[in-house]
Amino acid sequence: MSLPHPVMLFAAGFGTRMKPLTDTRPKPLIEVAGKPLLDHALDLVRVEGAPRTVVNSHYLGAQIVAHLDGQDVVTSHEDTILDTGGGLRHALPLLGDQTVFTMNTDAVWAGPNPLRMLADHWNPDVMEALLLCLPKPQAIGHKGQGDFVSDHGPATRGPGLVYSGVQILKTQGLAVIDDQVFSLNRLWDDMIARQRLFILPYTGLWCDVGHPAGIQLAEDMLDQHNGSV
Incomplete structure (x- = not known):
């Protein structure tokens, strides 16, 4: 069964922590195991199928556009960095749905397909979001103390589980935020207050x-x- 909603891949950031490779x-x-990080993410999308896939771009965006040329992917270019919330809202006309998957492109997975698990x-x-x-x-490689806590119910913030950068969420709340540049944390905080944000533990690495x-x-x-398979 294909994914029920479109997928937004975040690829617009400056990659400051990755310097000098991102100069x-x-x-x-940037390649991992002979494949660009973006392609690792796209492979996870394509194996499951999605009604539409959108990749946003800004920093050195022409390279992103050229890399995706001829592929079944739509690019949402941002003239200025809009952060995750602003970037997602900017791409909504291209996504064409009020419920979407979003996925960061700076991670690699070993285990079940994260998008399929969420679906x-x-x-x-x-739920209004499932992270x-x-x-x-x-x-x-993650150094933090974790981001969310949940006991099989609505999530709260706190040290515990680490957010993977992949979620499914309803986007209607983006319309009431006045700022142009903002993080999806704004949406999450409202969902947490109304007990509508949930988390799903990933079973792989x-x-x-x-x-x-x-x-x-x-x-x-x-x-x-791969050696354990």
């Missing part, structure tokens, strides 16, 4: 490739995972 190319085009656990009657998160031991050291960590993770 001449955008972070989503299988999505309950729009009680895929990981126990810290499964979040390779995930590696943050937001910094140069993450490349080797991700390749080691993939080698170990």
